[in-house]
Amino acid sequence: MTGTTSRLVLPRYLQEQDGQRTPVAFDGYRSTGLRAPLRTPVDLPHRLTEITGPVLGEDRVTAGDADLTLRAGGEAQGQRIIVFGRVLDSGGRPVPGALLEIWQANAAGRYRHVVDNWPAPLDPHFDGLGRVVTDSLGRYEFTTVKPGAYPWGNHHNAWRPAHIHFSLFGQAFTQRLVTQMYFPDDPLFGQDPIFNAIPPAARHRAVAGFDLGRTQPDWALAFEWDIVLRGTEQTPFETDDDGDVA
Numbered sequence: 001m002t003g004t005t006s007r008l009v010l011p012r013y014l015q016e017q018d019g020q021r022t023p024v025a026f027d028g029y030r031s032t033g034l035r036a037p038l039r040t041p042v043d044l045p046h047r048l049t050e051i052t053g054p055v056l057g058e059d060r061v062t063a064g065d066a067d068l069t070l071r072a073g074g075e076a077q078g079q080r081i082i083v084f085g086r087v088l089d090s091g092g093r094p095v096p097g098a099l100l101e102i103w104q105a106n107a108a109g110r111y112r113h114v115v116d117n118w119p120a121p122l123d124p125h126f127d128g129l130g131r132v133v134t135d136s137l138g139r140y141e142f143t144t145v146k147p148g149a150y151p152w153g154n155h156h157n158a159w160r161p162a163h164i165h166f167s168l169f170g171q172a173f174t175q176r177l178v179t180q181m182y183f184p185d186d187p188l189f190g191q192d193p194i195f196n197a198i199p200p201a202a203r204h205r206a207v208a209g210f211d212l213g214r215t216q217p218d219w220a221l222a223f224e225w226d227i228v229l230r231g232t233e234q235t236p237f238e239t240d241d242d243g244d245v246a
């Protein structure tokens with residue numbers, strides 16, 4: 001190779017730090033005892049396929065998908081909230097074009113799901129599903145209702161703190177994150193093994209912040225939550241130095 005030949009340099013994923021990763025098995029979270037992998041995860045090498053394959057097209061996402069309060073011709077019951085934030089990579093840079101999908105219980109704490117049959121009411125105008133693609137600055141925003149707590153049978157009198165499930169795809173399928181967003185000062189944190197499986201130093205990152213400035217007067221409260229995807233140290237680019245070769 002000469003010094004003037006352009007070559008594609010692949011991004012490198014940062015290794016997760018010890019003490020920051022939520023364990024796959026956690027004593028208090030009973031089902032992890034049956035489902036968690038028994039062997040140490042293997043970090044796969046990162047090759048060209050992972051960053052150049054097709055990702056999800058945003059043409060399948062409509063503006064209405066980000067508003068969970070208007071479904072089936074009516075308005076959902078509950079405390080209307082705006083959930084917003086940015087998707088960032090591990091270098092702190094915005095991730096545009098990331099697909100966010102959320103699912104959550106309704107205001108009474110019940111999912112519209114065949115196996116959720118605890119005696120809380122379903123809402124005919126709330127399905128609990130939303131999705132949006134981040135804009136050029138990595139921003140996202142949902143309009144929804146605050147989910148209720150629900151019992152889940154993990155231990156005696158077990159209740160999940162209010163939470164919203166998030167799935168994120170970044171700019172490659174290897175940039176995937178499935179997580180949960182919590183609300184500040186939830187009195188149920190102390191007895192929830194899923195929340196407490198997160199290492200203490202990282203728990204605050206799973207909790208949204210209330211933002212009075214982003215509330216909409218006479219309309220909705222607002223919560224901000226930034227999400228950091230497993231990211232890249234650098235984006236792919238053409239170079240003429242002696243970096244890694246695709």
Ligand SMILES: [Fe+2]
Nearest residue numbers: 105160163165
């Ligand atoms: Fe849940």
